[in-house]
Amino acid sequence: MPEYTVLAVLSVVATIAVERWWLRTGLLRTAQYWLSMAIVAFFMVLTDGWLTKLSAPIVRYDEAQTLGVRVPWDIPVEDFLFGFSMVTLTMLLWVRRTRADGTTQGSNR
Incomplete structure (x- = not known):
């Protein structure tokens, strides 16, 4: 299997493992998470598509x-x-940190 593919799959497995066995935020079970991922995917298609298009790749x-x-x-x-891995891991760590600090998403410190 190609190296980039292996690393991409491992990043997803590692992210899910971190959530399942360490952080345990429950974030992946929320509608808000999946809605945010849909928004990320939309903008990713726009930007990544422009950067990688085969007709004139950047x-x-x-x-x-x-x-x-x-x-x-x-x-x-x-x-x-x-x-998926980058955005999800960032969100998982954010949720874990805000819970540990006793802060909420909209609060100012």
């Missing part, structure tokens, strides 16, 4: 390091996996 990938699956607008599927 960012190029070594095709030997990916599966070669590009959905929509020529975006490598691995980008969605890494995007």
Whole structure:
């Protein structure tokens, strides 16, 4: 399996494992989380699609390091996996931190 693909899949597995066995925020079970991920995915398609479009790429990938699956607008599927991991882990840590501090999302410190 290509290296970039392996790392992308491992990032998702690691993120879910961190939530399941360490942070335990319950965030992945909320509608707010999935709505925010839909918003992130929308903007990711716009920006990543523009950056990776095969007709005039700004960012190029070594095709030997990916599966070669590009959905929509020529975006490598691995980008969605890494995007999920980065955004989800950030949100998980944010929720954990605000709960530990006793703060709420909208409060000013």
